[in-house]
Amino acid sequence: MTDAAVDLDSRPTKIMYVAEATAHGGREGYVTSQDGQLELKVAMPPALGGDGDGTNPEQLFAAGFSSCFHNALVLVGRREGFDLSGSTVAAKVGIGPNKQRGYGLAVALSVSLPILDQEVASRLVDAAHQVCPYSNATRGNIEVTILLG
Numbered sequence: 001m002t003d004a005a006v007d008l009d010s011r012p013t014k015i016m017y018v019a020e021a022t023a024h025g026g027r028e029g030y031v032t033s034q035d036g037q038l039e040l041k042v043a044m045p046p047a048l049g050g051d052g053d054g055t056n057p058e059q060l061f062a063a064g065f066s067s068c069f070h071n072a073l074v075l076v077g078r079r080e081g082f083d084l085s086g087s088t089v090a091a092k093v094g095i096g097p098n099k100q101r102g103y104g105l106a107v108a109l110s111v112s113l114p115i116l117d118q119e120v121a122s123r124l125v126d127a128a129h130q131v132c133p134y135s136n137a138t139r140g141n142i143e144v145t146i147l148l149g
Helices: 003-008 057-079 118-131 133-138
Strands: 021-024 029-033 039-042 088-097 103-112 143-148
Touching: 057 088, 057 103, 057 118, 057 133, 118 133, 118 143
Parallel strands: 103 143
Antiparallel strands: 021 029, 029 039, 088 103
């Protein structure tokens, strides 16, 4: 392993929390969390041939990525002395066939930092993208586009 590879290693050095969830019935069933905080009906969206009468894995991934990225953004903002009250992060997660006869995802994050100038906002977004566990997990695996508006 080269020094560059060590610098890019984003694996945790210590596990501080473990989330547990179970799927029952795949995309036409329900999901639950071990602690009982999550119990959701899952259904295929109409665009994929379903009735849309429930959430779906892409919505759950979008919710997780947007909340995690927003938390990373607030963290790096606080470290640099900025109050990011009023900021938001919205995520769009797309799914479609890939070249290996499977399926892949693409993510677009829309970040709103209304109280900061563009240069500072861009710097904070770049820093958050290095801190966020979802960003680190997806980097090099799926396309993630970040739009600053």
